Amino acid sequence: MPLPRRQFLRLTGSAIAAPAISRTARADTFPNRAVRFVVPFPAGGATDILARILSRYLPDHLGQQLIVENKPGGGTNIAVASVVKSPPDGYTTIMTLGTNSINPWLYKSLPFDYLRDIAFVSGLAEQPLVWDLYPGVPAKTVAEFVAYCKANPGKITFASFGARTVSHLSLELIKQQTGIDVVHVPYQGGAPMLTDLIAGRVQAGVDALPNSLQHIRSGAARGLAVLSKERAPTMPEVPTVAETYPGFEVASWVGVGVPTGTQPEIIAHLNRAINAALAEPELKKRYADVGAEPMIISPTEAHTRFAADTEVWGKVVKQAGLKPE
DSSP states (O other): OOOOHHHHHHHHHHHHHHHHHHHHHHHHHOOSSOEEEEESSOTTSHHHHHHHHHHHHTHHHHSSOEEEEEOOOGGGHHHHHHHHTSOSSSSEEEEEOHHHHHGGGTOSOOSSOHHHHEEEEEEEEEOOEEEEEOTTSSOSSHHHHHHHHHHSTTTOEEEESSTTSHHHHHHHHHHHHHOOOOEEEEOSSHHHHHHHHHHTSSSEEEEEHHHHHHHHHHTSSEEEEEOSSSOOTTOTTSOBGGGTSTTOOOOOEEEEEEETTOOHHHHHHHHHHHHHHHTOHHHHHHHHHTTOEEOOOOHHHHHHHHHHHHHHHHHHHHHHTOOOO
8 A cells, every 4th residue: 555655755764864873873882892903014013012002092082992903914915905804983993104105106906095995094103214233234324334335235234124115115215315235135024124133134224213212222223324304302313314315304104094984973083082192291201212203183184194105105116116016
């Protein structure tokens, strides 16, 4: 029997409104369980250190625990692919890195488009990169190390925390700027790289400062120079590369992302909680102790900066003559 028109419209309207009400309810109750934070590197490295510091302060602002999960391999692509496939519900987040802005230029086919498939939530920290040396290397300045390499072409080992990562691309920039011929030794993260550098198995490396700072202070590694535009406040005695090669600069930062499709209300909730944690004096001190600086920005600002970095690294890859694989 046909429904009266008024009753039909009421029922139709309810059917249309139901998904919206359901979505709003999920956003209103977020979070009601622990949030997973995926780190694309092994435990113990700089990105892992920053994530674990955050995990101590974020619960007070988020209302739930932050569980750090290390998922290394594939130049961060394994971790990204797993997050992209996760439900867009705010319960799976990932640390976004400079390496992610490089990968589109270095891999012929990725199962995702980072700018399309990851929605940016916030910044996390500025973390300078540092040029480390094994203390047994007979060089204490950038100029001395460059001269040492030129006297031993193709014999000096220079490590990165991963092939085709921001560490590797920074090495390529150093090679372009200085004209040195060194042997690149890639690792699966900063922690194993630094272990071998301290042991003298490799002679130099580019690392994130949070991973190296304590070892530089102890004398186990030598901080030759930072790659940032200015000296690091936590290590002011270490010069910049730009002091020897004017104009040289590599800025490194990390942020937080979620699968695209996550509700704007959930992204906003995560942004507020993360920024509130980053503003805590004690967290600021913890980050400063490892050579990082909290980065309090909006999702839009994080997306804009990442997009700009992607264009910059595309030019570097072409200049370095690296081909997609």
